[in-house]
Amino acid sequence: xxxxTVAPQSVTATGPAVPGGDRWRxxxxxxxxxxxxxxxxxxxDIALAAWLSPLFLLRFTRTSPAATGLLLVWxxxxxxxxxxxxxxxxxxxxxxxxGIIALGTLTVVPYVVDRLVTPGAGTVVGLLxxxxxxxxxxxxxxxxxxxxxAFGVPAGTQHGTLELLQVVGLTGPYGVGFLLGLFATVANxxxxxxxxxxxxxxxxxxxxxxLLLAGGARLAFFAPDGDRVRVAGISPDTxxxxxxxxxxxxxxxxxEVAGQDQAAVRAAFxxxxxxxxxxxxxxxxxxxxxxxxxxxxxxxxxxxxxAFLGQxxxxxxxxxxxxxxxxxLYLPEAPYAANRAYLFDxxxxxxxxxxxxxxxxxxxxxxxxxxxxxxxxxxxxRLATVICFDADFPELLRVDADIMMVPARxxxxxxxxxxxxxxxxxxxNGYAMIRQAEFGVSGAFDQQGRTLAAHDYAxxxxxxxxxxVPTGGAWTAYRVIGDTFAxxxxxxTVVAIGLAVRDxxxxxxx
Numbered sequence: 001x002x003x004x005t006v007a008p009q010s011v012t013a014t015g016p017a018v019p020g021g022d023r024w025r026x027x028x029x030x031x032x033x034x035x036x037x038x039x040x041x042x043x044x045d046i047a048l049a050a051w052l053s054p055l056f057l058l059r060f061t062r063t064s065p066a067a068t069g070l071l072l073v074w075x076x077x078x079x080x081x082x083x084x085x086x087x088x089x090x091x092x093x094x095x096x097x098x099g100i101i102a103l104g105t106l107t108v109v110p111y112v113v114d115r116l117v118t119p120g121a122g123t124v125v126g127l128l129x130x131x132x133x134x135x136x137x138x139x140x141x142x143x144x145x146x147x148x149x150a151f152g153v154p155a156g157t158q159h160g161t162l163e164l165l166q167v168v169g170l171t172g173p174y175g176v177g178f179l180l181g182l183f184a185t186v187a188n189x190x191x192x193x194x195x196x197x198x199x200x201x202x203x204x205x206x207x208x209x210x211l212l213l214a215g216g217a218r219l220a221f222f223a224p225d226g227d228r229v230r231v232a233g234i235s236p237d238t239x240x241x242x243x244x245x246x247x248x249x250x251x252x253x254x255x256e257v258a259g260q261d262q263a264a265v266r267a268a269f270x271x272x273x274x275x276x277x278x279x280x281x282x283x284x285x286x287x288x289x290x291x292x293x294x295x296x297x298x299x300x301x302x303x304x305x306x307a308f309l310g311q312x313x314x315x316x317x318x319x320x321x322x323x324x325x326x327x328x329l330y331l332p333e334a335p336y337a338a339n340r341a342y343l344f345d346x347x348x349x350x351x352x353x354x355x356x357x358x359x360x361x362x363x364x365x366x367x368x369x370x371x372x373x374x375x376x377x378x379x380x381x382r383l384a385t386v387i388c389f390d391a392d393f394p395e396l397l398r399v400d401a402d403i404m405m406v407p408a409r410x411x412x413x414x415x416x417x418x419x420x421x422x423x424x425x426x427x428x429n430g431y432a433m434i435r436q437a438e439f440g441v442s443g444a445f446d447q448q449g450r451t452l453a454a455h456d457y458a459x460x461x462x463x464x465x466x467x468x469v470p471t472g473g474a475w476t477a478y479r480v481i482g483d484t485f486a487x488x489x490x491x492x493t494v495v496a497i498g499l500a501v502r503d504x505x506x507x508x509x510x
Contacts, residue, residue, distance in 0.1 A: 025064055032056035033076035039157055040080045041150065042087040043413055050157040054184040058130065061115045062188060073111050077104040084151060089413035093362045103145055107152055110134040110181065113493060117500040127189060127200065129496050131181030132489040135174040139486035146361040148392030149173055149421060154180060159420040162449050166215035168428045169476035171485040172394055178489065179208070224432075224446055224470035229380040231403070231444065232283035233436030233455075235294040235463035240275045241438070244268050244299070253365075254330050254337035262301065269299040273308060276325070277315050279464055284319030288466065289380060291321050294438040295356075295388045295409035296328035296339060305329065309342060309350070317348030322378060324385060326407035335366040341385050341407055343376065351376045356387040357396060373399045381471040384431075391418070391435070397425045398482060402473040403432045410440025412458060419443045419454075430474035434467060447474045 032053050039050035057076065061069040081104030085092055110133035118126045141152045149156070155173035158164050167175045186204040190197040236244075247268040248257055257265060276297050283291045300308045309325075316323035322345055329338040339356040355369030373396060375384045381402030388408040390396055397404070404426070410418055419441040426433035426445045433445045437457065444452040444467035453467035 025060055028056045028060040028063075029072055029076070032060060032073075033079060036076055036080040037083045039154055040084040040087070041152070041154060041156055041417065042084050043417055044087050045157045045417075047158055047160060050154045050180055051183055054130075054134070054180060055187045057111065058114065058184045058188050059191065061111050062118075062192075066115050070108065070112055070115060074105065074108045077108050080104065081151075087413065088417070089411060091362055096362045099146070099361070100151065103141055103147070103152055106137050106141055109137050113497065114185075117497055120503075121496075121500065123189070123200070125496055127182070127185045129493065130185050131178045132496075133493045134181035135178040135486055136490035136493045138174050138177045139172075139483060139490060142394065146358070148358065148389070149394060149424075150389075150392045150417070153177065155424055156417065156420045159423055159449075162219055163212045163215035165424065165427050165449050166218050167211055168424055169430065169478050172428055172478050172483055173424055174483070174486045174489065178485075179211075183208075219448055219450075222474070223448065223450075224472065224474065227471045228468040229290060229403075229471050230286075230288045230466060230468050231290040231292070231405075231434050232280075232286070232288035233292055233294070233434055233442055233444075233463075233465040233467075234276060234279045234283060234297070235436060235438040235442070235457065236272050236297055237275055237279075237463070238457075238461045240272050244272050254328075255334075257330055258332060258336055266301060266304065269301065269304075273298045273300070273311075277311060279462075280315050280321070280323055281319050283464060283466075284321045286466065289321055290324075290383070290403070290405075291319075292324040292385075292405045292434060292436055293326040293407055294436045294442075294463075295326050295407040297407070297438065298325055298327045299330070300327050301330050302332060312342065313344050313348040313350065316344040316346060320346045322346065322351075322380075322383065324405055324407070326387070337364075337366045339364070339366065339387060341387055341405075343374075343383070343385065345378070352385070354385055354387065356390060358389045358393060360389050371396055373397070373401075375399055375401050381473065388418070388437075391422050391425055394425065394428060395483070398429055398479055400473075400479065401429070401431045402471055403434065403469060404429075406433065406435040408435055408437035408440060408442075410437050412439065415440025415457070423449050423451075428476060429479045430476040432469040432473070434469065436465060438463070444469055446470055 035049040035053035038044055038046040039053050057073055061073055078101055081100045110130050113133045114130040138153045142148055153173050155176035158176055186200055190201045276293055280291045312325045324341055324343045327340045329340055341354045343351040345351050352374035354374050357369045357371040359366055359368050373384050373386055375382050383403050384399050384401035385405045391406050406422055422433050422435045423445045426447055427449045430447045432447055436442045439457050442455040442465045446452055453465050455465040
């Protein structure tokens, strides 16, 4: 049987014969697997690879015996998952490795559903089931995964195409995954039926064109044009951080610091904290009205916290700024640490204290906060904050704000990726995003994802990043309806599976 004249939904349990024999199947598997490495949401992402990888892998599974084909795609997923760990330099603890492989297994589910359900189904199911399952599995991953959207959600691979990214303001990040999956099924439909699939291909091209035109129109005609406020993001001077590590050591835990000479520790901490307060006053003199520090920029022993917060309040009052101090608080007993952000207003009054909601798995061992994002009305719009890894969780970031502040602390291999994820949250919710990252990439984005400022921590000693950001946010459907699109994809996938099972039982009984 010639595969060029048979629709993919007519594939049998063993797969159709392919012109050229098995070498074509192996070529499609190899292409899909290699491209997956560059679409795993890491630092080596290639935008086009995220479109092509599922196209080739779907072609492979649809033309291969089900068990063998799906097993090999699972192995490709494991390879991509481990490659993600390598390229992001995430510590490979047993918990992390097992967890990533388990999540990688979830990314194979859409291929399983497509291979087992679409044979014998109609064209509509053959086209829509895989993209719906893809979006549903991405969504499920964010619900169960401690990594949020940092792994397995490919929307961030398209960060350079702002016209396309505007769709996340309606669907969340899962709309991009749906489009990637739909491209794969449409291309495979055309591949198998080149003479009869012109209408399907044209319809997809029209949908994609409309989305790109609508996104471009939003960027061109609805760009923020109101008042702006100068915001300064500050990280400790590199030389000061180096001195601190010389005193307490490199990569020491909070518990280990608790066992050191507290007088020497306090003196080293005070030097870093004084550096941050000095840079904050300089930012105020340079016209900044809002100043925020990178994650855990200040190091404070629990006994010294009241005095330190008094210094922060005085700096805010004297400089007439909103000042958010990000604090690595050292506790004398378990859990030995707290990761907090304190905001003070220009009167020196404390506006909020926020505890990081999502500690990084395998790296941070203190309990997370309550997950309630604080929002404060100010003359510069509604301010809100989360801390670093929190921004990889779309549901947490879905708040009604105008400016979202994200103090962060990265390492070089994940810095750019984390900054790009923050860009997505800004577009999804229609607020400006300022992300100040020690050891990573700092950035400021407007509510449509435009980069307003960027700074790479490497190669500099001082790290003050200024950006003039809009004080008024934009309405987005996603902020109102949340993950409705993802839930619809999940429901559609379940219904399609149920109908397929019913039909097969009916055929067996007849």
